[in-house]
Amino acid sequence: MYNFLKQLIGITSVSGREAELLEKIRTLVSPYVDECSFDNLGNLMALKKGTDENAKNIMLCAHADEIGFMATYIEDNGYVRIAPIGGINFVSAAYSKVVFENGTKGVIVPESKCSDGKKADNYYVDIGADTKKSAEKKIKVGDVAVCEASVDKLMGKRIVGRPLDDRIGCAVLFDIARNLTESKNNVWFVFSTQEEVGCRGAKTAANKIVPDYALVFDVTGTGDTIGASPMAVKLGEGAAVKIKDASVICDHETVETLIELAKANKIPYQCEILTYGGTDTSSIQVSGIGARAAALSIPSRYIHSSVEMVDLKDAEACRDLALAFINNN
Numbered sequence: 001m002y003n004f005l006k007q008l009i010g011i012t013s014v015s016g017r018e019a020e021l022l023e024k025i026r027t028l029v030s031p032y033v034d035e036c037s038f039d040n041l042g043n044l045m046a047l048k049k050g051t052d053e054n055a056k057n058i059m060l061c062a063h064a065d066e067i068g069f070m071a072t073y074i075e076d077n078g079y080v081r082i083a084p085i086g087g088i089n090f091v092s093a094a095y096s097k098v099v100f101e102n103g104t105k106g107v108i109v110p111e112s113k114c115s116d117g118k119k120a121d122n123y124y125v126d127i128g129a130d131t132k133k134s135a136e137k138k139i140k141v142g143d144v145a146v147c148e149a150s151v152d153k154l155m156g157k158r159i160v161g162r163p164l165d166d167r168i169g170c171a172v173l174f175d176i177a178r179n180l181t182e183s184k185n186n187v188w189f190v191f192s193t194q195e196e197v198g199c200r201g202a203k204t205a206a207n208k209i210v211p212d213y214a215l216v217f218d219v220t221g222t223g224d225t226i227g228a229s230p231m232a233v234k235l236g237e238g239a240a241v242k243i244k245d246a247s248v249i250c251d252h253e254t255v256e257t258l259i260e261l262a263k264a265n266k267i268p269y270q271c272e273i274l275t276y277g278g279t280d281t282s283s284i285q286v287s288g289i290g291a292r293a294a295a296l297s298i299p300s301r302y303i304h305s306s307v308e309m310v311d312l313k314d315a316e317a318c319r320d321l322a323l324a325f326i327n328n329n
């Protein structure tokens with residue numbers, strides 16, 4: 001899983017600009033599936049066909065996009081104004097290095113007299129230019145940037161960097177595809193677009209697939225850091241079976257099945273109730289005539305910062321539980 005992540009982490013994939021990353025994933029995943037296609041929103045949909053005549057459709061989904069910035073205006077002195085794409089944590093973004101898609105580097109800084117520092121309006125990117133004209137040689141309005149990507153190993157199987165949200169989910173999907181030998185049902189591996197701006201890609205992908213069941217793989221928060229809100233999810237304690245978040249109540253029967261399968265197969269798991277946020281699960285659940293949607297979350301500390309931390313043991317548990325679920329259906 002770590003090797004897969006390493007290959008993907010440096011490819012910028014801000015919401016709406018996922019094509020390069022998805023092309024790379026297509027190359028890596030295609031040996032393990034029967035066909036790959038893209039839809040009009042850019043979602044990558046890889047299908048492993050089921051052996052049953054009346055095969056059901058199981059949709060597995062992880063988002064390929066990441067949060068970032070878009071250049072909105074270039075000041076006379078060459079500073080680049082930006083708009084956030086997705087839920088930027090400006091406390092974390094302040095004073096970090098950013099990279100534009102064309103490789104131009106800069107730093108994101110708050111205005112000197114900035115008092116609250118929470119709004120994008122208070123920030124600008126300094127690319128080292130001294131005039132608007134020289135800045136425009138490198139950057140134009142509409143260009144996107146991200147905080148520098150990285151991934152490093154820490155103690156045990158813990159890793160840190162960005163954007164682990166949701167490259168780690170993509171890695172889980174890839175590992176499922178690699179380890180799935182045969183299934184009665186059609187298994188769709190969807191690497192979705194534009195999750196960070198409102199779970200948009202998963203909507204059209206689900207409308208196309210019309211899944212009977214869906215499992216979403218994304219990061220979730222933990223309650224195990226100093227000052228964290230009480231939450232029964234800890235790093236390293238297993239796959240987080242989502243029961244609900246602010247945007248979805250997962251299909252109760254599927255949740256119960258997942259918990260039973262975890263117990264029967266001795267796969268470490270924990271129950272997730274996230275009091276904020278949402279994932280593609282909500283979009284898929286209400287697509288078409290509705291799908292039985294649930295989620296296996298990968299616990300993560302410091303989400304949407306440059307030091308997102310996950311434990312690969314949890315990601316492996318998500319993979320194992322998903323494989324048990326597919327084989328059970």
Ligand SMILES: [Zn+2]
Pocket residue numbers: 063165166195218219
């Ligand atoms: Zn995410």
